[in-house]
Amino acid sequence: xxxxxxxxxxxxxxxxxxxxxxxxxxxxxxxxxxxxxxxxxxxxxxxxxxxxxxxxxxxxxxxxxxxxxxxxxxxxxxxxxxxxxxxxxxxxxxxxxxxxxxxxxxxxxxxxxxxxxxxxxxxxxxxxxxxxxxxxxxxxxxxxxxxxxxxxxxxxxxxxxxxxxxxxxxxxxxxxxxxxxxxxxxxxxxxxxxxxxxxxxxxxxxxxxxxxxxxxxxxxxxxxxxxxxxx
Amino acid sequence: xxxxxxxxxxxxxxxxxxxxxxxxxxxxxxxxxxxxxxxxxxxxxxxxxxxxxxxxxxxxxxxxxxxxxxxxxxxxxxxxxxxxxxxxxxxxxxxxxxxxxxxxxxxxxxxxxxxxxxxxxxxxxxxxxxxxxxxxxxxxxxxxxxxxxxxxxxxxxxxxxxxxxxxxxxxxxxxxxxxxxxxxxxxxxxxxxxxxxxxxxxxxxxxxxxxxxxxxxxxxxxxxxxxxxxx
Numbered sequence: 001x002x003x004x005x006x007x008x009x010x011x012x013x014x015x016x017x018x019x020x021x022x023x024x025x026x027x028x029x030x031x032x033x034x035x036x037x038x039x040x041x042x043x044x045x046x047x048x049x050x051x052x053x054x055x056x057x058x059x060x061x062x063x064x065x066x067x068x069x070x071x072x073x074x075x076x077x078x079x080x081x082x083x084x085x086x087x088x089x090x091x092x093x094x095x096x097x098x099x100x101x102x103x104x105x106x107x108x109x110x111x112x113x114x115x116x117x118x119x120x121x122x123x124x125x126x127x128x129x130x131x132x133x134x135x136x137x138x139x140x141x142x143x144x145x146x147x148x149x150x151x152x153x154x155x156x157x158x159x160x161x162x163x164x165x166x167x168x169x170x171x172x173x174x175x176x177x178x179x180x181x182x183x184x185x186x187x188x189x190x191x192x193x194x195x196x197x198x199x200x201x202x203x204x205x206x207x208x209x210x211x212x213x214x215x216x217x218x219x220x221x222x223x224x225x226x227x228x229x230x231x
Numbered sequence: 232x233x234x235x236x237x238x239x240x241x242x243x244x245x246x247x248x249x250x251x252x253x254x255x256x257x258x259x260x261x262x263x264x265x266x267x268x269x270x271x272x273x274x275x276x277x278x279x280x281x282x283x284x285x286x287x288x289x290x291x292x293x294x295x296x297x298x299x300x301x302x303x304x305x306x307x308x309x310x311x312x313x314x315x316x317x318x319x320x321x322x323x324x325x326x327x328x329x330x331x332x333x334x335x336x337x338x339x340x341x342x343x344x345x346x347x348x349x350x351x352x353x354x355x356x357x358x359x360x361x362x363x364x365x366x367x368x369x370x371x372x373x374x375x376x377x378x379x380x381x382x383x384x385x386x387x388x389x390x391x392x393x394x395x396x397x398x399x400x401x402x403x404x405x406x407x408x409x410x411x412x413x414x415x416x417x418x419x420x421x422x423x424x425x426x427x428x429x430x431x432x433x434x435x436x437x438x439x440x441x442x443x444x445x446x447x448x449x450x451x452x453x454x455x456x457x458x459x460x461x462x
Contacts, residue, residue, distance in 0.1 A: 068439075068440075071439045071440070072439070072440050075390075075438060075439070075440070085445065102455070103446055103449065103451045103452075103455055103457075104445065104446075105444065105445055105446065105457070105458035105459075106445060107445060159306075162445065163440070165446075165447065165448055165449050167449060207306060207445075208299075208302045208303070208306070208444070208445065209299075209302070209303050209306070209394070209442035209443060209444060209445060210442070210443055210444075210445050210447070211440035211441070211442065211443075212440060212441055212442075212443045212447070213336065213439070213440060213441075214316065214335065214336055214337060214338060214393065214438075214439065214440065214441050215334055215335075215336065215396075216396065216441070216443070216448075217396055217447075217448060218334065218396050218398060220334045221334075224333070224334055226334075226336070227336035228336075
């Protein structure tokens with residue numbers, strides 16, 4: 001890990017007394033000019049690595065999950081590699097796309113609340129992607145992650161890659177979040193339909209497997225050691 | 232499944248009384264002219280599908296494993312997708328490559344005793360690959376699977392893809408096999424060194440994950456259903 005960047009979207013800067021975690025790498029706080037969800041994908045000069053691990057402030061990932069996710073990303077640097085999987089599906093009677101976060105056999109999106117992607121995509125999102133999409137994200141105050149999934153699928157014609165069985169990231173201490181609102185799924189579905197209309201097609205692609213470590217759930221002889229204990 | 236091809240390398244043809252399994256697809260027996268391990272990779276006209284599931288006669292795969300393996304192959308049609316993973320490693324003190332079938336965190340070969348690959352590679356193996364390699368396979372009476380792994384890695388610059396935790400395929404009813412011979416590993420290592428010398432480099436690439444079904448080992452709410460029960 002090279003450094004931790006905190007994208008601080010709150011117009012009130014962090015309290016100077018706020019105690020940050022003691023890490024072996026620097027923590028840098030970026031005070032945003034405006035409260036836009038697009039800020040998390042700006043190509044900050046402070047990002048000096050190819051790989052970005054994008055995580056929401058309420059996500060809890062273990063160290064081994066981060067290490068393994070990064071190793072899978074190293075093998076697939078053009079893809080979104082991460083943890084929370086979601087899918088889109090077509091509702092024939094409504095003639096529209098729906099957003100789905102249920103447990104499924106296949107998925108087509110990985111939420112950028114816990115995902116690795118190449119720094120290139122911050123340039124692509126900010127400078128190459130149509131500004132209409134960033135405006136939509138600001139207007140809906142939602143769906144920057146769906147927009148990023150559309151962008152990668154459009155560029156690569158590949159699905160994202162899901163790692164480990166970690167599926168949902170319910171934060172028990174965080175209280176109410178955006179996702180609790182009953183209109184959350186309707187809003188997410190609206191974004192998928194908006195983006196499909198904007199691109200002229202739906203670029204999202206499905207994948208039917210996830211990546212586990214090679215010896216996950218494998219009984220190995222006594223005395224032999226695994227690289228990961230839990231994943 | 233389209234059909235089952237049995238590559239019969241024994242100079243004595245199968246006994247006419249031999250009872251074949253009753254399948255929903257035809258079983259076709261190909262009587263080989265000679266007992267060559269290269270015969271399993273001939274581009275038989277009888278193969279009418281893109282995907283070939285290559286299996287040894289002593290391999291036991293479950294139906295769900297075959298279905299899932301095929302679905303992963305559909306997403307990676309240029310790669311070798313299968314079950315028994317192996318690796319090569321460099322021994323600095325010997326200055327030579329070694330073959331390894333131990334439980335490992337990474338692998339670089341999938342044995343064609345239980346693997347999917349595209350029919351194209353039967354043409355590549357038989358007609359595009361150097362005849363010296365097929366001669367080596369005949370001389371050693373071994374290593375056709377290692378040769379196929381070298382060929383795919385050389386063509387694609389990608390590692391193979393391991394599916395499910397199924398690692399070894401010990402056949403309890405089969406008695407002694409080629410693999411029991413103590414010189415098996417020495418012979419396999421010799422092949423890797425021969426092929427590396429032939430290609431002028433070692434094209435094998437490592438991968439550090441395997442593909443499981445999206446909901447493998449995931450607890451899902453009562454009433455919801457998984458696509459696979461065991462994988």
